[in-house]
Structure formats: structure tokens, C-alpha cells
Amino acid sequence: MIKETMTPEQRVMAALRLERYDRVPVIPIIGQFATRQYKLSRKIKDLDTWQSIEAIRENFDSLGGYDGKIVAGLAWPISTWRTNAPKGKRVLPGEKGISEEFSVQYDEQTTMTVEDYDKIINKGWNAFCEEYFPRVTGLSLEEIERRNKELLDIYLKDAVYWKQRNIPIIAGALVVSCEMTLSLARTFPQFTMDLHRMPDKVQAALEAMVPDFIDNVLRDTKASGVPWVHISLERGSGAYYNLKTYERFFFPQLKKIVDAMVDNGIYCWLHMDTDWTLNLPYLRHLPAKKCICNTDSITDIFKAGEVLKGHMCVMGDVPPSLTKLGTKDEVVQYCEKLIDVLGKEGFILCSGCEVPIDARFENVRAMMDTARNYYPHR
Amino acid sequence: MSELSSALANLEEEKVARIIKQELGTGKDSMGVLTELRKGMDEVGQRYKKGEYFLSELIVSGEIFKDAMKVLEPTLKKDGGGPATKVVIGTVKGDIHNIGKDIVATLLKGVGFEVYDLGIDVPVKAFVDKVVETKATIVGMSGLLTPSFESMKETVDALKEAGLRNKVKVIIGGGVVTELVQRHTGADAFTDDAMEGVEIIKKWSAKSN
Numbered sequence: 381m382i383k384e385t386m387t388p389e390q391r392v393m394a395a396l397r398l399e400r401y402d403r404v405p406v407i408p409i410i411g412q413f414a415t416r417q418y419k420l421s422r423k424i425k426d427l428d429t430w431q432s433i434e435a436i437r438e439n440f441d442s443l444g445g446y447d448g449k450i451v452a453g454l455a456w457p458i459s460t461w462r463t464n465a466p467k468g469k470r471v472l473p474g475e476k477g478i479s480e481e482f483s484v485q486y487d488e489q490t491t492m493t494v495e496d497y498d499k500i501i502n503k504g505w506n507a508f509c510e511e512y513f514p515r516v517t518g519l520s521l522e523e524i525e526r527r528n529k530e531l532l533d534i535y536l537k538d539a540v541y542w543k544q545r546n547i548p549i550i551a552g553a554l555v556v557s558c559e560m561t562l563s564l565a566r567t568f569p570q571f572t573m574d575l576h577r578m579p580d581k582v583q584a585a586l587e588a589m590v591p592d593f594i595d596n597v598l599r600d601t602k603a604s605g606v607p608w609v610h611i612s613l614e615r616g617s618g619a620y621y622n623l624k625t626y627e628r629f630f631f632p633q634l635k636k637i638v639d640a641m642v643d644n645g646i647y648c649w650l651h652m653d654t655d656w657t658l659n660l661p662y663l664r665h666l667p668a669k670k671c672i673c674n675t676d677s678i679t680d681i682f683k684a685g686e687v688l689k690g691h692m693c694v695m696g697d698v699p700p701s702l703t704k705l706g707t708k709d710e711v712v713q714y715c716e717k718l719i720d721v722l723g724k725e726g727f728i729l730c731s732g733c734e735v736p737i738d739a740r741f742e743n744v745r746a747m748m749d750t751a752r753n754y755y756p757h758r
Numbered sequence: 759m760s761e762l763s764s765a766l767a768n769l770e771e772e773k774v775a776r777i778i779k780q781e782l783g784t785g786k787d788s789m790g791v792l793t794e795l796r797k798g799m800d801e802v803g804q805r806y807k808k809g810e811y812f813l814s815e816l817i818v819s820g821e822i823f824k825d826a827m828k829v830l831e832p833t834l835k836k837d838g839g840g841p842a843t844k845v846v847i848g849t850v851k852g853d854i855h856n857i858g859k860d861i862v863a864t865l866l867k868g869v870g871f872e873v874y875d876l877g878i879d880v881p882v883k884a885f886v887d888k889v890v891e892t893k894a895t896i897v898g899m900s901g902l903l904t905p906s907f908e909s910m911k912e913t914v915d916a917l918k919e920a921g922l923r924n925k926v927k928v929i930i931g932g933g934v935v936t937e938l939v940q941r942h943t944g945a946d947a948f949t950d951d952a953m954e955g956v957e958i959i960k961k962w963s964a965k966s967n
Contacts, residue, residue, distance in 0.1 A: 476879075477879070478852055479852045481905045482853070482906075485853070569860070576818045619813060620813045622814070625814065653933075678933060678950065699934065700904050701904070701907075701939050702938065705907065732934075738904055
């Protein structure tokens with residue numbers, strides 16, 4: 381085991397600032413895997429949030445610990461509802477005949493009409509949400525606020541526990557990118573057709589969303605006391621859209637949000653699902669040493685390391701198929717390769733998106749152990 | 759390329775609708791119109807391969823094609839048409855993600871395959887039954903979550919048990935599907951790219967015809 385000379389927080393901040401660390405930090409995205417390890421059914425999880433939080437804490441110890449918690453509480457409860465569009469109907473394991481073996485899924489349905497673009501443009505995002513969320517969820521604004529407050533209380537209580545253990549939390553707020561919010565609300569095919577049929581209107585709506593998104597995230601990070609925002613990106617990548625579209629519609633909004641965050645002392649964790657390889661050069665236009673580029677095993681992470689060298693920390697990307705189907709040796713081999721190529725500085729070892737619910741425990745443990753035991757750059 | 763093929767390849771939605779109306783109005787047979795549309799879809803595929811088009815252009819071309827088919831379909835049956843390779847496709851048991859599967863199904867129809875889309879959360883038996891019923895020679899299974907790997911494997915095993923495995927080629931697809939998953943499930947091919955999936959199926963079809 382490598383002799384550690386830094387606290388987890390110092391290690392993570394060194395990675396963010398591209399400074400030398402004592403070893404590569406490791407932060408897995410763990411939620412459902414932990415509760416599965418403790419055989420908590422989805423029903424119990426819903427009835428007793430604290431049992432799940434306890435499972436995550438025990439899982440943390442059984443994995444030998446790691447250097448950062450993605451969030452306090454469960455999953456993403458701290459995000460105010462306005463920064464996360466309802467994405468169709470949530471289908472839980474055990475519901476609609478879906479096996480308990482599966483994780484939570486979303487039956488993506490159109491929840492926003494073409495006319496709603498005008499409402500966003502004319503009223504702004506937050507004012508639109510006051511009509512939109514009750515319409516889609518069937519809940520009153522008061523009830524939505526009450527639930528959000530309940531989740532924030534859980535977050536704050538759990539955050540105290542992790543603070544006592546000196547484990548930093550790297551999401552004090554969550555925002556889903558403007559384009560992904562609309563894509564989830566309209567569905568991906570429909571949003572794509574909207575871009576084709578009414579590009580000016582979609583662009584105006586995207587631009588109108590930004591000021592409220594910034595205000596919402598600043599309020600959330602203040603409430604959580606954690607100066608980090610998780611920005612969920614997926615639907616705008618080069619896997620979906622050409623760079624001309626990215627430059628005109630998506631990147632300007634991301635840049636405005638990130639710049640505003642950095643101006644307010646907030647660090648940005650860019651969670652980039654799907655293939656962003658083509659878009660990587662744009663990230664060099666975001667503030668240096670204030671953001672993390674977190675890829676999910678589909679983007680070429682080694683290319684990300686090359687393109688962002690000296691500018692941005694890279695985080696990733698042990699593939700879910702490897703932690704589920706691979707051997708322990710294969711996991712170690714892949715983690716060592718990541719550390720060899722990317723790990724000298726500015727790298728955080730992470731699962732490729734979330735650790736799969738059905739990953740092999742020994743493989744996840746091997747990922748943590750490799751970070752603790754392997755650092756050839758000292 | 760004809761004007762109609764070009765209009766589809768260039769994603770000119772209104773122009774495609776207008777030309778189809780004109781051509782059918784002047785007595786052109788619907789099979790001939792469909793052939794032009796398929797040439798347009800082929801060109802979309804070529805542009806995707808060259809990196810000029812992205813997934814979004816596949817979606818737009820697919821939507822234009824689907825709308826065109828709504829106009830053509832009522833008359834197509836009368837015109838008949840040659841035998842097409844049959845593909846059974848679906849998102850496997852337990853998984854309800856449909857976007858990738860829907861795109862592949864539309865693209866396959868666009869280039870002339872006879873597609874039996876079983877939808878999402880498709881039981882193992884439904885895949886087997888549909889292959890028996892249609893005598894399809896290709897099965898496409900989609901899934902986005904790791905537990906769906908087991909559903910894919912169970913489906914391949916069931917095809918074996920039914921004595922169909924050597925009569926069908928199986929391709930699996932999804933964002934997290936890798937070679938490791940292909941080996942685990944016993945499929946013949948894997949892809950995380952809709953158009954690549956269509957190309958693999960086209961090659962299989964060309965070999966068997």
C-alpha cells in the first residue's frame with residue numbers, strides 16, 4: 381500500500397488543480413450497487429431512506445473506503461426540482477413486471493409541447509416550471525417544495541457524517557444541461573425534430589433557460605454548503621449532433637453556466653455520458669483547473685487526457701461491462717493502464733458512469749485497491 | 759440520384775412530401791417511389807459513414823421516411839415487391855429503453871428489410887416465437903443496462919434450445935455493450951452504433967441471399 385501523505389480532500393483538490401498528489405484519488409459513482417450488496421429491496425429503500433444510506437456507509441467501509449462521495453443522502457435528492465425536468469414515468473424494479481434485478485429506469489414520454497417553448501422564451505424557465513411541474517407530476521407546488529425540503533434535510537444530515545470522516549462531497553447541486561432538460565421533456569427524437577423544424581425557437585428557449593439555471597444552482601450550493609455542481613451532460617454530444625449544432629445551440633449555454641459558477645467559487649463536475657470525443661477541444665474554452673471532465677467509458681478517455689492536458693482534470697472510466705463480467709485481474713489491468721497513461725496528475729479513477737447494480741463486489745473492490753496500491757509516478 | 763432521393767438525403771422534409779404527392783398523382787407506382795426513398799436512405803447511411811451525418815440526421819431521415827411510408831403503405835401491398843430479409847428486433851426482458859432500438863428498426867425498414875419490432879421488455883419466448891412464425895434469419899436485441907446482458911444470454915440460449923441458433927444470426931446493441939458482453943451472451947456481433955448495426959445486418963443479408 382502506498383504511504384499516504386494527503387487527506388482525501390487534499391488529494392481530490394490536487395487532482396482538480398492539476399497538482400501532484402500522493403496517489404490517484406478514486407471516487408466511484410455508487411448508489412444502487414451498495415443497496416444491492418446489502419440485499420435491500422427497492423420497497424425497503426423507498427420506505428426507509430436511512431437504511432439505504434446506512435448500506436452505502438457500510439459498503440464504503442467494505443470497499444476499504446474511497447476519496448470522495450458523489451453526493452450526500454441518496455442519489456440526487458438535493459437538486460431543486462427546477463433543474464431537472466421530469467423525464468417521463470419512473471419505472472422501479474418490481475413494477476410493471478420488471479425484475480428486481482434491474483435498476484431504476486425511465487419510460488421516456490413527451491411532457492412538454494411545442495407551445496411550451498414560447499412560454500419558456502416569454503416567462504423564463506422558473507416561471508414556466510410553476511405551471512409545468514404540477515401539470516406533469518400531478519403534485520402541487522407546495523408538495524413539491526415540501527418533498528424537496530425533506531430531501532435537503534436528509535442530505536444535510538448525511539453530509540455531517542461524511543465531514544466527520546473527512547470524506548469530501550463533490551456535488552452540492554445538480555443541474556441537467558439545458559439541451560438535455562428539453563430533450564428529456566420532449567423525448568430525444570422529438571427534440572431532434574424540433575431542432576430541425578424550428579431551430580430559432582429552440583435556440584431562444586435554450587438561451588432563456590440559462591439565467592434561472594444559474595440562480596437555481598447558486599441557491600442549491602448555498603443550501604447544501606458544498607461548492608461543487610454536478611452538470612449532467614449526455615444528449616448534446618458528438619454521438620448525437622454535429623459540431624455545428626453543438627456550437628450554435630449547446631456549448632454557449634454550458635459555457636455561460638460554467639463561467640458563472642466559477643465566478644462564484646463553485647467547481648464544476650461535468651458528467652459526460654455517451655461519446656464526447658469530438659467535443660473535447662471545446663472544454664479548453666472553459667476555465668482552467670476548475671472543472672472535471674468525467675467520462676463514462678464511451679468517450680476515448682485517453683484522448684481526453686491528451687486534449688485537456690494542463691487544462692482540466694479527467695475522471696473515469698472503468699466500463700460497466702468489465703465490473704460486471706470481467707475478472708478481478710482484468711479490472712486491475714485496466715485501472716493500472718488508466719493510472720499509467722493519465723494518472724501522473726489531474727486524474728480521478730472512477731466507474732464508467734454508475735457502478736452497475738449487479739457488478740461483482742471483488743471487481744469494485746479491485747478498482748479501489750488499485751488506486752490505493754498503484755502509483756508509478758512518485 | 760433522383761430528385762426525391764436527393765431531397766430525402768438532404769433532409770428536406772417538405773420537398774419529400776411534395777414530390778411523393780406529385781409522383782403518385784401522375785400515376786407513378788408506389789414501389790418505384792419506395793425504391794427512390796431507399797436510395798435516399800442509403801445515401802444518408804453513406805454520409806454517416808463519412809462522418810458528415812450524425813445520429814440526429816439518422817433520426818430526421820428516419821422520421822421523413824416514416825411519414826412517407828404512411829402515404830405509400832396503403833398502395834404498396836397492391837404493388838407487391840420482392841422477398842426481403844426478415845429481422846426480429848426488440849429491447850430485451852426487463853429493459854424499457856427504446857430509442858436505440860427504434861432508430862435501428864426505422865433504418866432497417868428504410869433500406870428494405872422486413873422488420874418485426876417486438877417493442878420493449880420483450881420476453882425470451884416472444885423472440886423465439888416470432889422467429890418460428892416469420893422464419894426470420896436475423897435477431898437484433900437491444901439493452902442499456904447491465905442486467906439486460908442476462909436477458910440477452912437467455913434469449914440466445916432459448917434460440918439454441920429451440921434448434922434455431924444455426925438458422926439465425928444474432929446481433930446485440932446498446933451503449934454499454936462490448937465484446938465481453940458478446941462473448942457472454944453468445945451473440946454473433948455487437949455494436950454501440952445504430953448505423954454500424956445496420957451495416958452488419960446488411961452484410962449478413964447479402965451473404966445469405
